[in-house]
Amino acid sequence: MNASGKPSTIAGTRADCGSDAALAARLAARDPAALREAITLYAASLQRIAFRMTGDAHEAEDLVQEAMLRLWDQAPKIAARHPVESQAAAALRLGGWLNRVVTNLAIDRLRRGRRMSAGEVPDREDEAPLADALIEAGERDHSARALIAALPERQRAAIVLTYYEDMSNAAAAEALEMNIKAFESLLLRARTTLRRAYADFGEGGAQ
Amino acid sequence: MSTNDIIAGSPLARRLDDYPVPDLSAGFADRVLAAAAARAAPLPDLRRPGGGEGRGWRLGRRLAIATFGFSAIASAAAATGMLDRIDIAVPSAERVWTSITGKQPVAAAPVLAAAQSADAAPKAPVVFDGQIDTPEELNEAFRRIEDVRQGRIKARRERQDERIEQAIERRRAAGLPVPSAEELARQRQRIDEVQAIRQQRADERIKARRDELERKVESGEVLTREDIVRPLRDDQRAMDRRERMVRLRQMTPQQRREALRNLPPQQRRALIEEYRNLGNAPDTDGAVAIPDNATPETAPVEESPPPQP
Numbered sequence: 461m462n463a464s465g466k467p468s469t470i471a472g473t474r475a476d477c478g479s480d481a482a483l484a485a486r487l488a489a490r491d492p493a494a495l496r497e498a499i500t501l502y503a504a505s506l507q508r509i510a511f512r513m514t515g516d517a518h519e520a521e522d523l524v525q526e527a528m529l530r531l532w533d534q535a536p537k538i539a540a541r542h543p544v545e546s547q548a549a550a551a552l553r554l555g556g557w558l559n560r561v562v563t564n565l566a567i568d569r570l571r572r573g574r575r576m577s578a579g580e581v582p583d584r585e586d587e588a589p590l591a592d593a594l595i596e597a598g599e600r601d602h603s604a605r606a607l608i609a610a611l612p613e614r615q616r617a618a619i620v621l622t623y624y625e626d627m628s629n630a631a632a633a634e635a636l637e638m639n640i641k642a643f644e645s646l647l648l649r650a651r652t653t654l655r656r657a658y659a660d661f662g663e664g665g666a667q
Numbered sequence: 668m669s670t671n672d673i674i675a676g677s678p679l680a681r682r683l684d685d686y687p688v689p690d691l692s693a694g695f696a697d698r699v700l701a702a703a704a705a706r707a708a709p710l711p712d713l714r715r716p717g718g719g720e721g722r723g724w725r726l727g728r729r730l731a732i733a734t735f736g737f738s739a740i741a742s743a744a745a746a747t748g749m750l751d752r753i754d755i756a757v758p759s760a761e762r763v764w765t766s767i768t769g770k771q772p773v774a775a776a777p778v779l780a781a782a783q784s785a786d787a788a789p790k791a792p793v794v795f796d797g798q799i800d801t802p803e804e805l806n807e808a809f810r811r812i813e814d815v816r817q818g819r820i821k822a823r824r825e826r827q828d829e830r831i832e833q834a835i836e837r838r839r840a841a842g843l844p845v846p847s848a849e850e851l852a853r854q855r856q857r858i859d860e861v862q863a864i865r866q867q868r869a870d871e872r873i874k875a876r877r878d879e880l881e882r883k884v885e886s887g888e889v890l891t892r893e894d895i896v897r898p899l900r901d902d903q904r905a906m907d908r909r910e911r912m913v914r915l916r917q918m919t920p921q922q923r924r925e926a927l928r929n930l931p932p933q934q935r936r937a938l939i940e941e942y943r944n945l946g947n948a949p950d951t952d953g954a955v956a957i958p959d960n961a962t963p964e965t966a967p968v969e970e971s972p973p974p975q976p
Contacts, residue, residue, distance in 0.1 A: 496700060511688045603682075607683065623673060
């Protein structure tokens with residue numbers, strides 16, 4: 461997320477020019493209907509990004525909720541910087557801003573989960589999977605989820621944004637707060653890793 | 668599309684496309700609205716947004732504080748001599764001023780600092796803060812010594828006149844006869860003569876000492892403060908005799924005769940001889956003849972010792 465709360469100017473897929481500024485103004489005025497409208501507009505795409513990043517539906521929903529609440533919090537600043545019927549208002553894209561927020565939240569969540577350890581919790585329930593769960597997990601390992609989960613966080617985000625969300629490289633780079641060259645390099649590595657993982661799963665002939 | 672792209676319809680693309688996303692749970696929007704309603708207002712920014720007009724002022728204030736702090740620390744380090752201990756030369760104010768104005772400062776005496784002028788307190792010491800190794804430095808040292816000496820002589824003369832006047836006033840107030848103008852003139856003349864003799868002897872001693880020191884300097888010897896001061900101050904026996912003379916003068920003639928008789932013969936003769944040299948004549952029985960109306964200050968033996976270089 462942009463630390464300054466400055467919204468992205470990347471092109472949104474659903475909002476018309478200037479309508480995002482009006483929506484931000486209504487959010488700044490603390491209009492619950494405006495928040496509901498923003499959820500209707502953007503929550504689905506945010507849910508897709510979050511779910512494909514984390515692979516967990518509940519966690520993805522939490523991330524989307526947190527992103528929408530941050531929009532609620534930052535709305536006064538956004539509206540102040542993009543007054544309605546100004547040139548800045550035309551450049552406002554709340555969808556791009558929310559994409560960046562939810563992507564960064566997902567990356568943070570993945571990194572935090574990787575660092576956390578349950579070894580210090582006493583008397584922990586035995587979570588060893590049962591036989592049927594193992595079979596199901598084995599099948600799932602060959603699925604797209606396993607392929608995406610095999611990628612590092614930022615490479616995973618690059619694939620999710622460009623392949624699944626069909627963003628341009630520039631828009632995806634802005635969502636990840638990278639310059640375009642660095643993002644293209646990241647995307648190249650991500651695709652290479654993805655093909656290697658696909659080959660490792662025995663399907664071969666990655667394309 | 669680059670060769671690295673994932674081609675649609677390829678096995679990898681088909682595998683990736685098989686990744687359905689579940690819908691958001693029912694009532695998601697309501698939960699978000701409820702959470703937004705219960706959410707506390709965000710805290711204000713800890714820092715004011717940059718780039719405003721206040722930024723320059725804040726930056727300038729920080730620079731001023733940093734400059735002042737550095738100056739204070741540097742001044743304290745220079746004042747305490749810390750910089751000298753780590754071999755960082757600190758230029759004196761005179762040197763800095765000379766570098767700015769281009770004018771050479773008046774050459775000061777390199778080794779001596781006279782603590783007073785001739786009109787100042789007569790007992791102020793001459794302070795030595797270095798070594799004397801050139802004739803010019805030695806001349807300057809003796810010039811300052813002479814300044815102090817003349818100041819002492821002048822102050823002593825003023826004090827003598829003042830005390831003579833006070834003594835006359837006391838005698839007049841007590842109904843005692845006071846010296847006439849002629850007698851007073853004779854007494855003053857006698858004091859002047861004694862002082863002239865004493866100063867002449869002091870001049871001779873100083874000149875002899877100066878010649879000796881000049882020879883040492885010309886031979887390349889380095890003089891210290893002790894080389895000049897110690898020979899006179901170490902004459903402890905002369906000082907003892909001088910103190911004893913002062914005590915004798917404060918006695919009555921009978922007490923004085925008795926005190927002289929009690930001295931060892933050798934010391935008694937030395938004391939009488941010294942008193943003769945100062946212009947007084949002893950009594951026939953060994954005592955010192957001192958005019959009764961003479962104040963102690965009028966006699967040369969009570970004067971402070973000759974100025975010691």
